[in-house]
Amino acid sequence: MRYKTFSEYLKNKYGEKVYKIPVNLPITCPNRDGNVGCGGCIFCGDVGAAFENLPSDLPVKEQIRQNIDFIGKKYKAEKFIIYFQNFTNTYMSLDEFKRIIMESSHNGVCAVYISTRPDCIRDSYLKFLKEFSECNGYDVCIELGLQSVNYKTLLKINRGHTLAEFIDAVLKIKKYGFDICSHVILNLPWDDNVDVVECAKFISSLGITQVKLHSLYIVKNTPLAKMYENGEFDMGSYFDYVDKAISFIQYLSPDIVIQRLIGRAKEEHTVFCNYGTSWWKIKDNIDSELEIRNIRQGDKFDYLNGKALKKFD
Numbered sequence: 001m002r003y004k005t006f007s008e009y010l011k012n013k014y015g016e017k018v019y020k021i022p023v024n025l026p027i028t029c030p031n032r033d034g035n036v037g038c039g040g041c042i043f044c045g046d047v048g049a050a051f052e053n054l055p056s057d058l059p060v061k062e063q064i065r066q067n068i069d070f071i072g073k074k075y076k077a078e079k080f081i082i083y084f085q086n087f088t089n090t091y092m093s094l095d096e097f098k099r100i101i102m103e104s105s106h107n108g109v110c111a112v113y114i115s116t117r118p119d120c121i122r123d124s125y126l127k128f129l130k131e132f133s134e135c136n137g138y139d140v141c142i143e144l145g146l147q148s149v150n151y152k153t154l155l156k157i158n159r160g161h162t163l164a165e166f167i168d169a170v171l172k173i174k175k176y177g178f179d180i181c182s183h184v185i186l187n188l189p190w191d192d193n194v195d196v197v198e199c200a201k202f203i204s205s206l207g208i209t210q211v212k213l214h215s216l217y218i219v220k221n222t223p224l225a226k227m228y229e230n231g232e233f234d235m236g237s238y239f240d241y242v243d244k245a246i247s248f249i250q251y252l253s254p255d256i257v258i259q260r261l262i263g264r265a266k267e268e269h270t271v272f273c274n275y276g277t278s279w280w281k282i283k284d285n286i287d288s289e290l291e292i293r294n295i296r297q298g299d300k301f302d303y304l305n306g307k308a309l310k311k312f313d
C-alpha cells in the first residue's frame with residue numbers, strides 16, 4: 001500500500017489479524033449536556049456513533065462476550081481490541097471509569113481503545129490506565145476528536161474546544177506512552193485544502209501515532225441537517241474529497257498509521273453521506289489515484305527538525 005494501513009500495523013504488531021470490538025456505554029458528552037456546551041457538535045446525532053453497536057444498557061462484559069462470540073466465529077478471530085466508541089468515554093467519575101475499564105478483561109484482548117474529547121483528559125485517569133495496561137499486558141490508545149485544525153471552523157461546528165485543549169491533551173497522553181489516534185473530517189465545508197495540509201502537518205508535528213479520516217455525513221435532525229436543507233453550504237464533489245485525502249496523505253508523517261480513509265453511516269440516518277456512493281468505492285478511488293499520481297504517504301513530510309538549516313548539512 002502507498003500508506004500505512006491499520007490492518008498491516010496490527011498484523012505486524014500482534015502477529016495476526018485483530019478485530020475491534022465496540023462497546024457502547026450509557027453516557028453522554030460535556031458538549032451535549034450543558035457542562036461545556038449544549039446540543040453538541042452540529043453534526044452529532046442522538047445516537048452518536050452507536051449505529052453498529054449493541055444497546056448501551058447491556059453490561060460491558062456481556063457486550064464484549066456477545067461481540068467476541070459473533071466476530072470470533074464469523075472470522076475465526078482470536079485477537080481483539082476493545083473499543084469504547086460512542087460519545088465521550090472518559091466523561092464520568094474516576095471510580096466509574098476504573099470499573100468500566102476493568103470489565104474489558106477477556107481472553108484474546110490485546111488492547112483497549114478509548115474514544116473521547118480533548119477536554120476530558122486528566123492525569124488521574126491516564127495514571128490508572130497505565131497501571132491497568134501494565135497489569136494486564138494490554139496496549140492503550142486514546143482516540144481524540146479534532147475534526148479540523150482551523151479554529152474558526154471549530155467554533156462554527158460548535159466543538160466546544162479549541163486547538164489549545166487538543167494540544168494539552170496530546171502532550172499529557174504522550175507522557176504515558178499510549179498511542180493517540182486523531183479523528184479528522186476532511187471535507188468540512190468551511191475548510192479548504194490549506195486547512196487539510198495544515199492538519200496533516202499539525203498531527204505529524206505533535207507525534208500522534210494514528211489518524212482516522214472521515215467524510216462529513218449529515219445526520220437527520222441535527223443543526224447541520226437544517227443548515228444543509230437551507231442551502232447554507234455546498235458539500236462539494238466526491239473528487240474534492242479524494243483530492244483532500246491525497247493531500248493529507250502526502251504531508252502526513254510516514255510513521256503514522258491511517259486507521260481509515262473514510263467513515264460510514266447508515267443511509268436511513270442521514271440526509272447526505274459519502275456523496276451517495278459506498279465508502280469502499282471512495283476508498284478504492286483514493287487508492288487508485290495514489291497509484292496513478294505515484295504518491296506515497298509522507299512524500300511531502302519535509303517540514304520539521306529545523307528544515308531551514310538543511311543548507312548547512
Ligand code: SF4
Nearest residue numbers: 029031040041044087
Ligand atoms: S464531542 Fe463527540 S459526542 Fe460530543 S457532541 Fe461532539 S461529536 Fe457528539
